[in-house]
Amino acid sequence: MLPFARITIIGLGLIGSSVARAIKANMPTVRVTGYDSDTGVRERARPLGFCDDIAGHAGTAVIDADLVLLAVPVGAMGAVAAEFAADLPADAVVSDVGSCKQSVLSALSAALPGAVIIPAHPVAGTEKSGPEAGFATLFQGRWCILTPPADAPSAATEKLRIFWQRLGADVEIMDARHHDMVLAITSHLPHLIAYTIVGTADDLGEVTQSEVIKYSAGGFRDFTRIAASDPVMWRDVFLSNKEAVLEMLQRFSEDLTALQRAIRYDKGEDLEALFTRTRDIRRSIVEQGQDDDAPDFGRKH
Amino acid sequence: MLPFARITIIGLGLIGSSVARAIKANMPTVRVTGYDSDTGVRERARPLGFCDDIAGHAGTAVIDADLVLLAVPVGAMGAVAAEFAADLPADAVVSDVGSCKQSVLSALSAALPGAVIIPAHPVAGTEKSGPEAGFATLFQGRWCILTPPADAPSAATEKLRIFWQRLGADVEIMDARHHDMVLAITSHLPHLIAYTIVGTADDLGEVTQSEVIKYSAGGFRDFTRIAASDPVMWRDVFLSNKEAVLEMLQRFSEDLTALQRAIRYDKGEDLEALFTRTRDIRRSIVEQGQDDDAPDFGRKH
Numbered sequence: 333m334l335p336f337a338r339i340t341i342i343g344l345g346l347i348g349s350s351v352a353r354a355i356k357a358n359m360p361t362v363r364v365t366g367y368d369s370d371t372g373v374r375e376r377a378r379p380l381g382f383c384d385d386i387a388g389h390a391g392t393a394v395i396d397a398d399l400v401l402l403a404v405p406v407g408a409m410g411a412v413a414a415e416f417a418a419d420l421p422a423d424a425v426v427s428d429v430g431s432c433k434q435s436v437l438s439a440l441s442a443a444l445p446g447a448v449i450i451p452a453h454p455v456a457g458t459e460k461s462g463p464e465a466g467f468a469t470l471f472q473g474r475w476c477i478l479t480p481p482a483d484a485p486s487a488a489t490e491k492l493r494i495f496w497q498r499l500g501a502d503v504e505i506m507d508a509r510h511h512d513m514v515l516a517i518t519s520h521l522p523h524l525i526a527y528t529i530v531g532t533a534d535d536l537g538e539v540t541q542s543e544v545i546k547y548s549a550g551g552f553r554d555f556t557r558i559a560a561s562d563p564v565m566w567r568d569v570f571l572s573n574k575e576a577v578l579e580m581l582q583r584f585s586e587d588l589t590a591l592q593r594a595i596r597y598d599k600g601e602d603l604e605a606l607f608t609r610t611r612d613i614r615r616s617i618v619e620q621g622q623d624d625d626a627p628d629f630g631r632k633h
Numbered sequence: 634m635l636p637f638a639r640i641t642i643i644g645l646g647l648i649g650s651s652v653a654r655a656i657k658a659n660m661p662t663v664r665v666t667g668y669d670s671d672t673g674v675r676e677r678a679r680p681l682g683f684c685d686d687i688a689g690h691a692g693t694a695v696i697d698a699d700l701v702l703l704a705v706p707v708g709a710m711g712a713v714a715a716e717f718a719a720d721l722p723a724d725a726v727v728s729d730v731g732s733c734k735q736s737v738l739s740a741l742s743a744a745l746p747g748a749v750i751i752p753a754h755p756v757a758g759t760e761k762s763g764p765e766a767g768f769a770t771l772f773q774g775r776w777c778i779l780t781p782p783a784d785a786p787s788a789a790t791e792k793l794r795i796f797w798q799r800l801g802a803d804v805e806i807m808d809a810r811h812h813d814m815v816l817a818i819t820s821h822l823p824h825l826i827a828y829t830i831v832g833t834a835d836d837l838g839e840v841t842q843s844e845v846i847k848y849s850a851g852g853f854r855d856f857t858r859i860a861a862s863d864p865v866m867w868r869d870v871f872l873s874n875k876e877a878v879l880e881m882l883q884r885f886s887e888d889l890t891a892l893q894r895a896i897r898y899d900k901g902e903d904l905e906a907l908f909t910r911t912r913d914i915r916r917s918i919v920e921q922g923q924d925d926d927a928p929d930f931g932r933k934h
Contacts (some may be wrong), residue, residue, distance in 0.1 A: 414754035444922045455851045458913070458928035465928065474850055514840050517833070520853025525826055528892055530911040532818070532885045539815045549775055550756045550820025551859050553924045558852050563908035570896045570904060580833070581893055585886070587833045591825060592882055595871045603871060608863035610831040614861035616761070616846045623854045627759035627766065629930035
């Protein structure tokens with residue numbers, strides 16, 4: 333049984349275009365309509381063929397959809413929803429793929445009063461952007477978190493669960509507030525730290541940028557990957573999940589200060605104890621299939 | 634022309650065993666003798682066959698070597714050098730692969746008065762440890778930094794340069810103090826931050842460890858790789874390069890505080906400007922062959 337027959341995807345970047353491709357690969361009879369507010373992206377998406385049609389306006393894109401999926405920066409959700417609000421079919425389910433869930437629910441609820449809104453977040457991605465960067469297997473073996481509000485019809489949540497499972501994801505239902513806390517530590521803080529250290533390295537006087545690049549294989553290059561992620565998407569994430577990000581950042585800063593002190597006062601045992609403990613988490617991530625065991629992420633040598 | 638004919642490697646972990654394997658692959662007529670202070674490692678190394686012989690004592694290992702290469706944690710260099718000091722041939726070159734160069738030169742000079750010491754650092758590695766983890770191509774296309782002291786015979790430095798080039802590395806000569814500053818930002822600080830955030834995540838109450846692991850694909854898992862590196866090796870790195878690490882850490886903390894403030898006060902333009910700038914560094918690293926362009930480090934999807 334197919335949960336949806338006519339799906340509209342708003343936003344045709346890495347995630348939106350990957351969802352479209354995954355639908356084509358796993359539910360080929362579903363009709364996929366695309367829309368992107370950027371004319372250039374619409375033109376680039378067309379020949380890639382992952383949508384059956386690409387609309388010129390948000391309203392015409394949703395007009396007979398039974399699922400409307402927003403794949404735009406979280407700060408743009410409300411505005412784009414307002415654009416198509418008048419054309420949204422009453423029985424359509426509205427969902428999204430954003431990395432913050434409380435702010436998205438607020439924005440969509442305000443723009444689409446009375447609509448069935450089930451926010452969702454597939455925890456998957458790469459550092460690449462744009463419609464060319466998407467691929468059909470992006471969600472295979474990854475988690476997709478649904479955060480239905482208390483009054484959401486359970487049938488709609490169930491259909492969305494089946495939809496994501498068909499794209500290869502494992503589905504979890506979670507409270508939106510808890511989601512935002514979990515993602516603040518597993519995704520938002522890592523990105524913030526990566527952006528920071530790459531910026532710090534870029535600003536040094538004694539060490540040239542060329543040296544930073546040459547010797548990046550000592551660890552630094554790992555951080556540059558996520559620091560190459562979409563700037564607008566990430567600007568919006570930090571502003572939209574401010575409370576949880578600042579909370580996690582505060583804890584991280586305290587822990588970093590403690591390590592700084594351990595280094596200053598030669599507390600070798602404290603350092604070694606932490607470094608031993610962190611190994612176990614890596615092992616669990618690999619065991620649970622959330623990363624490869626290949627050394628160095630399987631990079632070629 | 635082969636720069637050395639009889640090479641002794643002290644320490645048979647990831648790096649030492651990779652050097653041995655790379656010698657076998659690129660200079661098969663060179664005789665390689667190995668030694669490790671850990672009896673268990675010596676026993677595991679023997680059947681792997683990357684050494685022609687494995688000695689039971691540091692002194693007997695070096696007795697007719699023309700190159701002695703120390704691949705032990707930087708805090709252990711002085712002690713192991715003292716063990717073989719009496720047996721070191723007068724014309725042997727002593728070098729190492731440690732991640733800090735000022736402290737290693739001090740330790741080796743004190744333990745081996747009059748010896749020819751050319752510290753070196755191949756900027757390469759993986760998060761795996763032990764003799765099983767090494768491989769012959771680890772140094773291909775990576776940089777190896779030599780930090781000869783002012784009074785080092787230039788012929789010895791030249792031989793070491795040829796040696797590392799034959800293992801596939803590009804060689805750079807650098808002042809030891811500058812090396813320690815460069816590596817503090819490109820390697821030591823990234824490891825410190827990765828260890829910290831993995832520890833922070835492990836300590837949370839509201840978010841369980843199982844959630845951190847499940848949703849790690851959002852960015853966190855990237856940090857767990859280097860946070861799985863050898864605990865003793867890294868404890869020694871931070872204590873041995875204390876001054877430069879604390880300096881870089883201070884700069885990083887200032888930059889992180891600035892970003893924290895930008896988030897708190899909704900300075901979206903500041904965030905976006907930084908996130909755009911950091912993309913360029915990633916691009917340069919990929920262009921200069923220090924990382925793959927494949928999305929997500931080329932992980933399988």
